[in-house]
Structure formats: C-alpha cells, structure tokens
Amino acid sequence: MASRFVPGFLIALLVVVQAQLWFGRGSLPQVNHMRKELAQLEVANREAQQRNSQIANEVRDLQEGLEMVEELARQDLGMVKPNEIFVQIAHTRQ
Template sequence: MARRLIPVLLVALLFIVHAQLWFGRGSVPQVSSMKQQLATQDQANRDAQLRNDQLMSEVRDLQDGLDMVEELARQELGMVKPNEIFVQIAKGRN
C-alpha cells in the first residue's frame, strides 16, 4: 500500500505544480502578457520623454529670444519697465 501511495502523491504534487505554472498566479501566460504591457508602457514613456524634451527646448528658445529682445529694447530704445529707475552714465572725454 505504501509503495503505491508515494508515487501517487508525487504525481499529484507534480500535477499541482504544473497547473500553477500554467494557470496560477505568476503563470507563464500571465508573465508573457505583463512583459508585453511593460514593453508598450516603455515605448509610451520614451515617446512622452521625447515630447517633453522638445517642449523644453522650445521653452528655452522662447525665453532666450525674449531676453535678447528685451536687452536690445533696453539698449537701443531705452526701454524701462514699470517700477524701474533709469540711470544713464555718460562717458567722459579723454
């Protein structure tokens, strides 16, 4: 009787482990599906990062452009912002 019980028990345990591998939590199909979802999310993240980098570049260009326009307006047109005091220093002759 004991000779038959041990192999049957081992086969049953093997069947349970095999069933877990294919149908349980962390099964092969589930892991495969999660890998596909991860790859899709990684691609979406890369696309979003690229778009963010492009937008940041545009913002920097606009900021630099506005700073340059303001500097030219101050030098050539004497632009003064509200609440600023304009001071002009005349250079003496040598």
Template sequence: MGKRFVPLVLILLLVILHAQLWLGRGSVPNVSELQQKLDLQKAANAEAQRVNEQLASEVRDLKEGLEMVEEKARAELGMVKPNEVFVQVAK
C-alpha cells in the same frame, strides 16, 4: 499501501505545480501578456520623454532670447515688422 501512497502524492504535487506554471498567476501566458504591456508602456514613455524634452527646449529658448518669440509670432500669428512685406510662396 505505503508503497503506492508516496508516488501518488509526488505525482499529485507535480500536477499541481504544472497547473500553476500554465494556468496560475505567474503562468507563462500571463508573463508574456505582462511583457507586451510593459513594452507598450516603455514606448509610450519614450514618446512622452521626447515631447517633454522638446517642450523644455522651447521654454529654454523663450527664456534666453527674443528670437524664438519673434519666430513664433511670425509663424503662428502672421506678424510682420514695420516696413516689411510679407510674401507667401505656395508649393
């Protein structure tokens, strides 16, 4: 009886460990899914970082001089200087 008990226990432990590897919390499919989520989040973070840098650049330009204010007023509000003629070219 003792000769059969040890191999059965070892096989049972092997089956349990194998089940954890494929079905448990840290299983191969679970890790793969988490890696995909991580990659998507990294891409979203990179895009948000790019937008933040662009906004910081605009803020810096607005603080440093009036050229950016004038450009924004012309582009977004259609403002023109006195004695200036606005010409719009359609493409």
C-alpha cells in the same frame, strides 16, 4: 501500502505545480501578456520623453531670448515688422 502512497503523492504534487505554472498567478501566459504590456508602456514612455524634451527646449529658448517668440509670432500670427515687406509665393501645379 506506503510504497503506493509516495508515487501517487509525487504525481499529485507534480500536477499541482504544473497547474500553477500554466494557470495560476505568475503563469507563463500571464507573464507573456505582461511582457507585451511592458513593451507598449516603454514605447509610450519614450514618446512622452521626446515630447517633454521638445517642450523643455522650447521653454529654454523662450527664457533665453525673444527670437523664439518672434519666430512663433511670424509663423502663427503673421507678424510683420515696420518697414518690412511680406511676400508670399504660391506654388501652382502644372
């Protein structure tokens, strides 16, 4: 009787372990999904780090001198200093 019980118990245990591997917490499909999500988060993190680095550079430039302020004012606000002549060249298509 015991000789029949042991193989049945081992098969049942194998089924439980396999079910846990494929459908339970930490299963292979869930791990693959989490890996994909991690890759997406790493890409977003790199983009955010690049934006933060760019903003930190702009802040440093603003703290060190007025050249950056003047450049932004010329680009965004059309600033022209006294005794300067503003020339705008329009490109035409031929």
